[in-house]
Amino acid sequence: MGTGKVFLVGAGPGDVGLITVKGLEAIKQAGVILYDRLANPKLLEFAPDNCELIYGGKLPDRHFLRQENINDVLVAKALEGKTVIRLKGGDPGVFGRVGEEAEALANHQIPFEIVPGITSGMAAPLYAGIPVTHREHAESFTVVTAHDKSQEGKPLLDWASLARGMDTIAFYMGVRNLPYICENLVAHGKPAETPVILIQWGTFGRQKTLQGTLADIAAKAEKAKFSNPAIILVGYVASLREKISWFEKKPLHGRQILLARTSEGESELAKELMRQGADVIEFPRWKRIAAPVNEEIMGTISSYQKILFTSPESVEEFFTALKNHGVDIRKITADLFGFSIKTINALKERGFIPGLIDEMSDGGKMLVVGDGRAQVQKYENADFWKTSDKKVDEQFFSIFKRMMDDADVNTVVFPSSASVEPFITALQKFGIETESFLKNVQVVGMGKQTMGEVAKLGLLGSGMPKKATKEALVEYLTGPWPEKTPANR
Incomplete structure (x- = not known):
């Protein structure tokens, strides 16, 4: 095993979009990331699933890792042959003590690069x-x-x-x-x-x-x-x-939004909310584990009148399986539906004109394609193709805690009905008393089905946008805060 390499990376001042291209590329190939308090934790979501995340942040009244310990960790991990990213808020050369870290690496003949960042000053x-x-x-x-x-x-x-x-x-x-x-x-x-x-x-x-x-x-x-x-x-x-x-002056400046995640990919909804000036914390973070292909369903795919996809990932996994097994997609004569706008967009990218779950009528032979049975309990007569399993990535719990400590969340957004129960379960597992937490924030659901799930759990909802789109959500959030009701539908 040879010596690894260390990248001393400036994370920029906070806005995720202000990291350099080179800095982001380094994060995406990391085996280990040692990150500071002022490096936006959302950047860690670009790291590989198996990346080791180490908090080296410093607060005025205490140190989690002192500088000499940080130097030792960088050296030790590189000597294990790993690609190590030292992620520092702002620019590493402006009060970032990068000189001391680079010296320690040079003393051990460990190769390194320094990637500048935008300084907060x-x-x-x-x-x-x-x-x-x-x-x-x-x-x-x-x-x-x-x-x-x-x-x-x-x-x-x-x-x-x-x-x-x-x-x-x-x-x-x-x-x-x-x-x-x-x-x-x-x-x-x-x-x-x-x-x-x-x-x-x-x-x-x-x-x-x-x-x-x-x-x-x-x-x-x-x-x-x-x-x-x-x-x-x-x-x-x-x-x-x-x-x-x-x-x-951005329309959502001051909004600190906790967005319920349903997938492990980048969220277009989160990116739009941030473009409009909001802080967005996405929770929970998921890992995806592939499931075996359902050969029986694949052989009878042309017999279904309706196919419902529970996530964007299920769309990708479904059509990849068809391709790998030589199944002509022209055999699909069913009407296609999605649980969320993101899922709808994934189907549109493949040339289909799908509908939202709210638009789906009763009757007809139905197939649900997804990553868990929780979403399909109401469709007792449907067939189910589990394309993968999702698991909450608990490594991010400590990161989520630090984000919540620094933030003052005033809005919770559920993008789909499938996002409600997993989010509540993860919050409870994390140790947050859900009812009291949601009592003091605006709770928004993207559609009637979603608000129905919120009400079913006995929680108070604030309302929903006119349409289940990111543009309608931004418009809704710029308006006055409505009174909460059990269902608010």
């Missing part, structure tokens, strides 16, 4: 509507760590050079030292009326901002209980925010 201001340089306001820009190894964690800086020589200053993770920062800048010549903006969770849907001046921002931050992770941006360029703020 530039990205967070841009998402708040502020370029860090501007021909009329700022010709210089600097980044500063606002806590270091000095006594009491107060940064020892050349305050005179910062105050007089820099137009725009981005302080990283410095909310605790904000009074100290403001006092020193003013004492060394920065005007007290200089604009300051705090940007918390920059580029996430939960991004928050607080504006003031060097004279009053510390008091405002204390009153608002503003906390890290945050960028403190100092400079007159901050005045541009009123004109060019864009991210916080």
Whole structure:
């Protein structure tokens, strides 16, 4: 067994779309990922199923892995012959201690690459509507760590050079030292009326901002209980925010959505919600295990009047099985239906014009194609072809916990009736008391069948969009929150 390779990857500031192409390619080939707190955990969903995930995140009041331990883990895993990804929030070279990690690898003659990332000191201001340089306001820009190894964690800086020589200053993770920062800048010549903006969770849907001046921002931050992770941006360029703020104007900005997952693939619904400004946590994460082909059903496929697919994956698995067994798809004369819009789209990509389950009439010989019997209990006379089994990936439970700790979920979306029971079961297994949790959030179902499943479990639903489409869901979520009812249909 030879030595592996380590990729020291910048994950970007938070928005999943801001990781580099090279960084994402590295994640997709990983055998081990050692990730930080500020690297968006959603990036881990691009890793292979058998990838080992290790949390090395650091909080101000405690360390999960100290830097020397992180170095040791990188060396040990690479010596096992594995491809190791060190996933670090922002850019690894900007207060990311990548130099220490690279030195440790070099000392052991372990090959490595450093993949730059977008640093939050530039990205967070841009998402708040502020370029860090501007021909009329700022010709210089600097980044500063606002806590270091000095006594009491107060940064020892050349305050005179910062105050007089820099137009725009981005302080990283410095909310605790904000009074100290403001006092020193003013004492060394920065005007007290200089604009300051705090940007918390920059580029996430939960991004928050607080504006003031060097004279009053510390008091405002204390009153608002503003906390890290945050960028403190100092400079007159901050005045541009009123004109060019864009991210916080997205229709779903501030929505923190927990989306019930029914498959292990990428969710187009989740991507659309994020495009519209929401934070989306998908739960649970699934693993798929292939099942043997049902030879009897395959031999009589032309005898069915209706075929219902329970997931997009079941579509792929069904038609792959037909192809591998030399079955002509023209033998399929049945009307095709899907449990969800995503399943419908998978059928459309193959040239069919399917219908949603709500449009399916009674009667006729029926086949259900899917990954479990839970969805077909109501179709007692139907035949069932189990194309695969799904299993909740419990490795992601700890990751889900950290995402929930950092978020403040205000919306739960069930994309299909098949998503309700597995989601509730997984939440309970995770240790969340479902009824009390859902009581304080908006619960949305994509269609009457879905809301019926919510009601059947005795839960309160908030409502549903006019159509079971991602566009209709976005429109619904931009409206007022309705009162909850047991069924709300």
